[in-house]
Amino acid sequence: KQEVTQIPAALSVPEGENLVLNCSFTDSAIYNLQWFRQDPGKGLTSLLLIQSSQREQTSGRLNASLDKSSGRSTLYIAASQPGDSATYLCAASPTLFTGANSKLTFGKGITLSVRP
């Protein structure tokens, strides 16, 4: 059974800092790894999807990397802003033969607070 872990549960940083959010997963047989953002009381917004054959993906100030062999992914946020304050969740998608793009297994998320 896939387990996804995100540590720490919460993080507070001053505005402008570059930061890294970590995600680890127990079963390396994944098809992709996704990062989502969730604002309080809201649904999830997809940030980045990294295919299992890729090492990283970039979108604006966000860069996500994937190392399947070690069961790790990181989300790098450059020049953090107060508007980045939210909960960031990573989710693993099972391999093609077990139902790719079916159920996602989520971590508990990291609640980020960027102080002005």
Added chain:
Amino acid sequence: DTGVSQDPRHKITKRGQNVTFRCDPISEHNRLYWYRQTLGQGPEFLTYFQNEAQLEKSRLLSDRFSAERPKGSFSTLEIQRTEQGDSAMYLCASSLDRVQETQYFGPGTRLLVL
């Protein structure tokens, strides 16, 4: 693209009552997913549909839960004889059925069982 919509956004009910939630996916998406999220936790998978076929159900989906997608468009999730432990945010997502497609989430329905 109007996004995934869910109705109602909030529901308060008494223990033992039945509740039904609705999800309208993005129009061209033939996959639809239900997740449940409790406070401080990540979403947990409940079930998913491809068109009108329910392809997988989690063990979390007890006999009191039933989901349908009768015409392959909108979906309903019904909880019978609600219990306080059912209090959670119920999230719906949709996607195309191609691999490497991201799932787009709705705003969720927050259920409180008193």
